[in-house]
Amino acid sequence: MPGPFTITYFPLRGRAEAIRMLLSDQGQQWKEDVVTQELWQKGELKKSCLFGQLPKFQDGDLTLYQSNAILRHLARTFGLYGKDLKEATLLDMANDGVEDLRRKYIHLIFQKYDDGKAAYVEALPTELRSFETLLSQNHGGQTFIVGDQISFADYSLVELLHAHLLLAPGCLNAFPLLSAYVERVSARTRLCAFLDSPAHRNRSINGRDKQ
Template identity: 30%
Template sequence: MAQKPKLYYFNGRGKMESVRWLLGAAGVEFDEEFLETKEQYNKLIEVGSLLFQQVPMVEMDGMKIVQTRAILNYIAAKYNLYGKDMKDRLFIDMYVEGTTDLMLAVIPLPFQQGDAKAKQIDLIKNRAVNRYFPVYEKALQGQDFLVGKQLSIADVQLLEAILMVEEVHNDVLSHFPGLQAFKTRTSEIPTIKKFLQPGSKRKPMPDEKYVATVNKILFS
């Protein structure tokens, strides 16, 4: 029996959350080792587990895989979530890079305060409403999935991005009926529905403890 993938990251969302989402959508069980001390992090570097001295890192299939996009692409290809041919993968990659850009605007929020945080919140809504969501709304016209006729990493990550932005602006889909329908539809896919249930390995919005742990390990 193959070993379950093992994820090395902090006990929170960050760049690892999309990996958790994708494994969840693929119906793959996984283990996690949470970094709680600088000593843990340094040990991973010392033994050569982190190619570029950075997390996230996923241990699976006898490899220690780093760099978020490499991790996601490997999982997507392994579990048939990466389209049927090179053209599909091209469009999947373009859509994924768009949702990644949007989510990278949300991820720093817990680390920001005051005016900087307020400006970032406004930026997130502006980009979602005027740059990114119109693209996905148009792409989904007349079809259930962004690319082809089956679920791909592009759909999984779009749902993740929608839910992340809604936590900041709960009315952000008010002018996007196609995305509203997409959200409802994809949330009912059995593996995704399971991942969205309480008690799953999906992480909540980062709290002060998470921020303090990351700052202590990476910046102290």
């Protein structure tokens, strides 16, 4: 049996929120070990982290770092990695695309927000079109990003799209499949309860309070 689970991270959504979404949707409980900036700046915790960064994830006696590795571990644990090798490979591809966009988003928020937001939002349709295309190629966009069962890549993509809908509220207007997909996944019973919870709603998106 997997667990118990502990997420060690800042009081943010950030790179841990897709992990939380996956766990909540799969009916799992976890402990939050919240790291303040004051504690992090002391440096001892950072030194103890394998790659000098968070999140840190505990699954019983297994300690993991790197958010995408954590998502993939949980995907294998809960059967969220597609039904065969082809789907697993397509999910890796899709999630790598999510990671590419996430890195651009993080760069904007932490380095280019004041003078780069307008250009970022203007270029965003080019980024989003790839995911609309992926959806259109899978059951006409009526299910998930790959296959007919939810996967780790769906949680990662939907979480990032939630952040972009706050950054640019109309960003999905030109992408009907993607817009409906976000609503459909977010409406899943346990995931919806998590997204409506104070734990999620009160958590800062990125720590910079920029959207």
